[in-house]
Amino acid sequence: MKYIVILGSTGSIGTNTLDIVAKFPDQFRVAGLTAGSNVDKLEEQIRTFKPEAVALSDPKAAETLRARCRGQAVRILSGVEGLSDIARLPRADLVISAIVGGAGLVPTLAAIQAGKQVALANKEPMVMAGRLMQEEARKRGVKIFPVDSEHSAIFQSMEGHRREDIQRLILTASGGPLWDMPLEEMRHVKPKQALKHPNWKMGAKITIDSATLMNKGLEVVEARWLFDIPASQIGVIVHRESIIHSLVEYRDGSVMAQLGLPDMRTPISYAMQYPERLPLGQPPLDLAAIGKFTFHRPDHERFPCLGLGYESLKLGGTMPATLNAANEVAVAAYLEERIGFLDIAAVIRGTMDAHQRREVATLEDALDADRWAREKAGELVRARTLHSA
Ligand SMILES: NC(=O)c1ccc[n+]([C@@H]2O[C@H](COP(=O)([O-])OP(=O)(O)OC[C@H]3O[C@@H](n4cnc5c(N)ncnc54)[C@H](OP(=O)(O)O)[C@@H]3O)[C@@H](O)[C@H]2O)c1
Missing domain, CATH: 1.10.1740.10 (RNA polymerase sigma factor, region 2, helix turn helix motif)
Structure with a gap:
């Protein structure tokens, strides 16, 4: 039995993780959950998964939740300290880091410093302080398992191979909802349209990051620290179908890739139960129905954010x-x-x-x-x- 904490349990990654917990009750139990301010959803999750403690970053929301959960055996904490306390819960074996944005840095680092294994979806902390997080993880023998589908694909494509044989990591990008839009039209594009991702259902912030390609810029930085590979050896290719989740090229010219339908439960479950693969009941990947894969070079003129990601890493x-x-x-x-x-x-x-x-x-x-x-x-x-x- 593995006890887990989910930082950001009310979000897209958080709820997908809880789907997996519900499907495999003999393998996982929830020790703690955290959210920002979504009292309704967290209350529902407390009733279903019975964690020993939860935290909301918003103290007022935590007050409301305390009033609603009176009589239930759950501790309710608040603020950044509260989130960090949940990340350090003694019973927890694995912390799923799934807060959106830099708000996840302090609690994720707290989990690492407490010696917890981490499944990392929250890429922004790695961008902000990648070297520091990896140093802390090394000191404490903590493994950081990637959840981002691209980094999970790279992680999987590196297994059984020698690191020194790697020539290049190739991150795939879907291109997002605006890939075909002329620059002049992009100027006027409304959030409603930019939020319509063609392949993935995700939170609002990462969906806009996909539309600007900043998501890929952040992922290049994340890959640099997760895999200890310099930016000069990290490439990006646009693959509209989101079936090839990323690739690793070796010095003999071989290229390893991981493929699958775009469903975050696959990389989440792999990070949760590595190296076991859980029977998720996914429909088979019907390559003949897909017919063909397409690839494009990134367009840096219409999508300058990818270049800004590389530039930040260089500086x-x-x-x-x-x-x-x-x-x-x-x-x-x-x-x-x-x-x-x-x-x-x-x-x-x-x-x-x-x-x-x-x-x-x-x-x-x-x-x-x-x-x-x-x-x-x-x-x-x-x-x-x-x-x-
Ligand atoms: N969604 C995906 O498929 C996907 C794929 C790859 C990587 N990721 C990465 O995973 C992370 C989460 O993405 P998501 O799409 O799941 O985001 P999301 O749906 O917006 O969920 C974000 C979670 O973080 C919590 N949160 C927001 N602001 C917070 C704050 N200031 N303090 C504490 N908690 C806060 C939210 O709580 P409330 O509900 O209370 O606001 C929610 O639980 C991001 O870093 C993203 O880049 C996501």
């Missing part, structure tokens, strides 16, 4: 944390229709240009850069909002 230090924070602010502003779609990249560019890069030696260094970049990006958003008003 290093606090620059990836700056890129990430500026992106979070810009995406939130876009979803609220305060800026246009193309402004997202412009806000990130402006924030990175204004940033004085420093090394990330401590958690505080990453958090400082995050705070600074959120403020700067907020200013740039306001300037654009005024400009277009």
